[in-house]
Amino acid sequence: MPSSGNHGQAPESGPNRRAVMAAGLGTVALSTTGLSLFGAGPAAAGTSAAPHLGKDAWHRYVQAPSSTTVRPVKTLGTTGRVTRPDALLKPGGGVTVLNRPKPPESPKWPAGTTAEASSAHAGNQGNDGKPRTYVADNAIDGDPDTFWNDDTSAAFPDILTITLPEARALPGLTLISNSDGVPEDFTVETWQDGAWKQTASVTKNSAVQRAVPFDAPVSTAKVRITVTADQDSPKGAFTRVNEVWPEPLEPVEAPSVTIDFGKVVVGYPRVKFTSASDNSPGVRLAFSETRQFLTDRSDFTRADQAGGTGRGTDQFAVPAKGADWKDVKGFQAGDKVFADGLHGFRYLKITLDALDTDAPAALPWGTVSIDSVSLEFTAYLGTPDTFRGWFLCSDxxxxxxxxxxxxxxxxxxxxxxxxxxxxxxxxxxxxxxxxxxxxxxxxxxxxxxxxxxxxxxxxxxxxxxxxxxxxxxxxxxxxxxxxxxxxxxxxxxxxxxxxxxxxxxxxxxxxxxxxxxxxxxxxxxxxxxxxxxxxxxxxxxxxxxxxxxxxxxxxxxxxxxxxxxxxxxxxxxxxxxxxxxxxxxxxxxxxxxxxxxxxxxxxxxxxxxxxxxxxxxxxxxxxxxxxxxxxxxxxxxxxxxxxxxxxxxxxxxxxxxxxxxxxxxxxxxxxxxxxxxxxxxxxxxxxxxxxxxxxxxxxxxxxxxxxxxxxxxxxxxxxxxxxxxxxxxxxxxxxxxxxxxxxxxxxxxxGVLPALTHQLLGAKPTSPGYATWEVRPNPASVAWAQGQLPTPHGPLGVEWTNEKNTFTVTVRVPRSTRGAVAVPTGGHRVVVRDGRRTLWDGDRGMTRGVRPDGGHILVADLGPGTHTLTVVRAG
CATH class of the missing domain: 1.50.10.10 (Glycosyltransferase)
Structure with missing residues (x-):
């Protein structure tokens, strides 16, 4: 994700990046002028010395993009016929071309062929309001948009039996399934000489279209497919078979490009198509927040919860003259070519393909040329100049x-x-x-x-x-x-x-x-x-x-x-x-x-x-x-x-x-x-x-x-x-x-954010609108921390250092507010001084508003201005 300067760039991780110091605590001194908060010095974040950082040192940790137009940072891979995939990372950098020849017509079963299954899921209402069935006949009806879905209340095996009107020589089969119900392990048996004989066995399948050739053509009138495991879902999985073809056909690999935006983003994807063949070639966009679940369908689409209109992807039919397409929710042509619109994702896979039900508005073959891909970021754009509160520490x-x-x-x-x-x-x-x-x-x-x-x-x-x-x-x-x-x-x-x-x-x-x-x-x-x-x-x-x-x-x-x-x-x-x-x-x-x-x-x-x-x-x-x-x-x-x-x-x-x-x-x-x-x-x-x-x-x-x-x-x-x-x-x-x-x-x-601000840095409101507040650091082994809390009266600023024998905290108090600072004692006997005047002698308070409080020394009723308290271990 591009950005100006270091914005959006996370520093390298690892334990060696930490710089912490053991806490040694003791005396407290109070000054109403004290050090200037957030002094501008050259020390870098991560040092164990007392911080003297510029006020913008935290900017390098900010993650948001620098503008609402967000572009991918790299390509992760391609399939099929793709040229110059990196060209789509930025406009004017060339053209990425996806090409796919027209596939052959799918083979069909002879008239009178029937199918039955060991179980079938109950029907329901589709997104179009029409009843939807999941019966075995869907696997041989020539419509890849319908499918047999087993009843998951029944344990494996899931069995689909196809009966022809008369014996026929079969060279093999092709199994077409939904990507969320792919049979992983299955056998194919044929009826021969009055008995079932195993003709093929498939294990560890992950292909939506799986060709299963036989060793030699088999003359049979019955075929039985027995599924014993579904991909990635050993318990309670769905078996979803869209079509079984009476020939083994390897798929023509769909051309695709997978791109990475570098981190999760959210908004409307935009694809600038420069041109396409004149047959309305379709593209399918699949989105995922992780690479693990980026397949030929998205990890999640809202349409999945509204009837599955897009079958897990967003569709677009590319005009011959090209288009600057913004992915918004709706159909492109009547009730065909559906897109879900806004997405939250990191990875995007663009494939030249189309749903069978989208023909002829979109077809799964042809040529598509792409100039660039981007995202119209819709969420709050948290660039450094928008942060009214911030945090920084030695870790x-x-x-x-x-x-x-x-x-x-x-x-x-x-x-x-x-x-x-x-x-x-x-x-x-x-x-x-x-x-x-x-x-x-x-x-x-x-x-x-x-x-x-x-x-x-x-x-x-x-x-x-x-x-x-x-x-x-x-x-x-x-x-x-x-x-x-x-x-x-x-x-x-x-x-x-x-x-x-x-x-x-x-x-x-x-x-x-x-x-x-x-x-x-x-x-x-x-x-x-x-x-x-x-x-x-x-x-x-x-x-x-x-x-x-x-x-x-x-x-x-x-x-x-x-x-x-x-x-x-x-x-x-x-x-x-x-x-x-x-x-x-x-x-x-x-x-x-x-x-x-x-x-x-x-x-x-x-x-x-x-x-x-x-x-x-x-x-x-x-x-x-x-x-x-x-x-x-x-x-x-x-x-x-x-x-x-x-x-x-x-x-x-x-x-x-x-x-x-x-x-x-x-x-x-x-x-x-x-x-x-x-x-x-x-x-x-x-x-x-x-x-x-x-x-x-x-x-x-x-x-x-x-x-x-x-x-x-x-x-x-x-x-x-x-x-x-x-x-x-x-x-x-x-x-x-x-x-x-x-x-x-x-x-x-x-919650890590409020915990680090309120508990580690230690600052929080104690009455509405920060009319009163408290600063109670809990430094543990962190060497120093600083930050700012936005209030209706202006920023409340805090910085502290936690060195071997001292703990120093500086607080900048906004107008119209008052509060208390509780400095940690670490279990040591401490002495409190205001300049040369002792406020706490190690046993009792010497002035009003200074008292022990839960492992801290509390200095109460601090008003607007800058205050510095220092704790030094008593001798």
């Missing part, structure tokens, strides 16, 4: 992870458009044309409020001038609140998707929005919805112990962020409840509704006590996932029990110790400690639920373990295809947890 890996998360979030900050959103009834007139935070670049392109619990914080810390993206979502969901108080998680299914936990995330995300922006109008406008969700709906699903219990009030079928099959008293739901109640109490206090605040705070205390009474597992030293059923302990419940204050320091430490013993993987920490909820749960990592665990580790004085978890989780994603962006989920052995369907640029996975 090069952490810098890459922070800006990788920023870029991931930029990819999901986009306008809500009818043609681009999830096709499962997610379009909403009330959101059309508004800036929103989608959940993923490629899918599901719909704003989910649970995702905002992470992605909105990432937005507020990087591009807070687009905070409207979060507000638009929160307000829209509140406007669709159900009569009983339940708030929908997203617009999908016409705002009816039943999730149990997401109304709680709406409360917390509403408080977050107000906390970062100070938007009193939003708080006042939607306070009635807040009352209704907390005082009507959640009490309706509360049991006699005061705990939320999924199953009450008809909620047994409700899901959650992972659609987990858990019912009854669940730690995660109740920890979320405590968090939401306390957040609501803070908002109520700010609005002057003290009665509501006291009631919600009291309820939060009662729920917290009940969680500790009924859901703590003394034997494991951790909170149970569920009070009933198999014993397991989940990341979500244990982490939020700590961050919400349910767990005291002793139980917090015990729960984190349990997770250290049971969930550590080389690619992060698993979200469950065993597989009792589903197979492979103990090997699955969600960055979404890893975020509160990372925060819990920082806040529990385990900063080094928090950094270790960050390096394993985000280091894995950063160093594996597609690189840079944050995955929706990681599966066993570090795989894509839902294969090709997995979103590789997902906003809910960007």
């Amino acid at each position: 090069d890996d952490l810098n890459r992870y922070w800006y990788g998360a920023a870029y991931t979030n930029e990819l999901v900050t986009d306008t809500f458009r009818r043609d681009d959103v999830d096709p499962r009834n997610a379009w909403s007139e009330s959101l059309e044309g508004k800036l929103v935070l989608q959940d993923g670049a490629k899918r599901d392109r719909d704003p989910y409020v649970g995702d905002l619990a992470v992605s909105a914080r990432t937005l507020y810390l990087t591009h807070d001038d687009t905070a409207e993206a979060a507000r638009n979502v929160l307000a829209d969901l509140a406007d669709h609140q159900r009569a009983d108080g339940w708030i929908p998680p997203a617009s999908i299914n016409n705002y009816t998707l039943p999730l149990f936990d997401y109304p709680l995330w709406w409360v917390t995300c509403s408080w977050d929005y107000v906390l970062y922006t100070g938007d009193r109008a939003y708080a006042s406008r939607y306070y009635p919805q807040l009352l209704k969700v907390l005082d009507t709906w959640y009490p309706s699903v509360t049991d006699d112990a005061g705990l939320l219990s999924k199953g009450l009030n008809g909620t047994g079928g409700y899901g959650d962020y992972a659609f987990l099959n858990r019912t009854g008293r669940i730690t995660y739901y109740n920890a979320n409840y405590v968090q939401a109640l306390n957040d609501a109490a803070s908002l109520a206090t700010w609005l002057g509704n003290e009665g509501d605040a006291k009631r919600w705070s009291a309820r939060a205390d009662n729920v917290a006590k009940a969680v500790n009474t009924y859901l703590w597992d003394e034997a494991a030293g951790a909170y149970l996932d569920s009070a009933t059923g198999p014993v397991r302990h989940a990341q979500d419940g244990n982490s939020i029990a700590i961050t919400s204050g349910i767990a005291g320091s002793e139980r917090a430490g015990s729960a984190l110790d349990h997770r250290d013993r049971t969930t550590q993987l080389r690619y992060g920490n698993a979200f469950m400690d065993n597989d009792t909820i589903f197979g492979g749960a103990s090997q699955r990592v969600y960055a979404f639920t890893s975020y509160p665990e990372i925060v819990a580790r920082f806040d529990s004085g385990r900063a080094e373990s928090a950094l270790d978890q960050i390096r394993r989780t985000y280091g894995w994603m950063d160093s594996h295809d597609p690189g840079i962006t944050n995955w929706e989920g990681i599966g066993p052995n570090g795989s894509l947890y839902e294969d090709a369907y997995t979103s590789m640029a997902h906003g809910w996975s960007t």
Whole structure:
């Protein structure tokens, strides 16, 4: 992806890129003038000395393209007849030509031939509204757009038997299948002398068109194909055979070019065709975020969830005079030649080919000449001059992870458009044309409020001038609140998707929005919805112990962020409840509704006590996932029990110790400690639920373990295809947890960014609009860090150095705000001085507002201006 200067270029990775220093801490001195923040010196990022960097040193980590026109960076390969493939990387650099001769007419079975199968999937309604069948006869009907689909409830083998009206000499067969149901292992038998005889055997097949020649022609009236394995899907796989031909025909290889955009991008692809043969040759575009799942079809298209109109690719029929084609959703000719439009992808494969059903509007042969390929980038363009918050530290890996998360979030900050959103009834007139935070670049392109619990914080810390993206979502969901108080998680299914936990995330995300922006109008406008969700709906699903219990009030079928099959008293739901109640109490206090605040705070205390009474597992030293059923302990419940204050320091430490013993993987920490909820749960990592665990580790004085978890989780994603962006989920052995369907640029996975800003750098708001704030660094082994947080009053700037015997922090405070700085002591006895005046003598404070606080010395009530505090180990 081209860019000006170093923009968009990630530095090389590896442990040798880190420069860290052991922390030795001690004395604190306070100055209201101090050092100039972000001094302009020559030292490079990654040095262990105190930073004296230019204010733009962080620019080299920014990942976004330099403009909305994005071009591929290289070609990865070609198939068939292709000349000058590299010419399409930039306009005017020559012409790439794809050529394919007209294929021979496909052979046909004699009239009266029939087919039967061991099983067939039930029919359904196609995208055109007409009934669709998957019966065996589809494999011999001469129409490659129909197919036999076995019933996956039946185990292998899948058997297709073809019966001719009379014996015929067959030289072999050709098997045409769907790319998502390719028979990998199968045998071919023919009926001879009153018995089945094996005529051919195929293993490890991956070809959509597979010729199966016989050793010698066989005279037979029956052919049986037995499938024993399907490609890449050994369990519950579909067998999908579109056609069987009575001759072995090798395919004429379709010419194609595969190009790489260098990282995940999102928007409308554009292809500039200079010319074509006069037979309307078709091209098919396949997109993928990873090379693993780039085949002859895309890793995912929205059409897949709306009936499969394009059969996994976007189509275009090239006019003889050429065209500057922008891939937008719709048909090119009547009901033929369909394109899906916007895509999130890294890799693009362009093939001279066409669907059989698109003839004669598009044909799979001819000649096509291409001048260039580009992308019209639609998401938020996060170039260095748009960042209002930034971060930089001595650990090069952490810098890459922070800006990788920023870029991931930029990819999901986009306008809500009818043609681009999830096709499962997610379009909403009330959101059309508004800036929103989608959940993923490629899918599901719909704003989910649970995702905002992470992605909105990432937005507020990087591009807070687009905070409207979060507000638009929160307000829209509140406007669709159900009569009983339940708030929908997203617009999908016409705002009816039943999730149990997401109304709680709406409360917390509403408080977050107000906390970062100070938007009193939003708080006042939607306070009635807040009352209704907390005082009507959640009490309706509360049991006699005061705990939320999924199953009450008809909620047994409700899901959650992972659609987990858990019912009854669940730690995660109740920890979320405590968090939401306390957040609501803070908002109520700010609005002057003290009665509501006291009631919600009291309820939060009662729920917290009940969680500790009924859901703590003394034997494991951790909170149970569920009070009933198999014993397991989940990341979500244990982490939020700590961050919400349910767990005291002793139980917090015990729960984190349990997770250290049971969930550590080389690619992060698993979200469950065993597989009792589903197979492979103990090997699955969600960055979404890893975020509160990372925060819990920082806040529990385990900063080094928090950094270790960050390096394993985000280091894995950063160093594996597609690189840079944050995955929706990681599966066993570090795989894509839902294969090709997995979103590789997902906003809910960007928690590394707020964790590094709020917990490592240590700066965060403590009241709406940053009227008050706190800086509480947790440096661990990081030598230095600096950054800026955008506030409604101007930037809050922080830098600190962590050397052997000293720790120095400088804070630049914006107007109209006040805050506190808590400097780490590292367990050492410290002395605090203001110039020559002692403020803390190692045992007690010598002036007002200076006191010990959780392994830190707190200096309170700092107003606008620049302040420098230095800690020196006491002698």
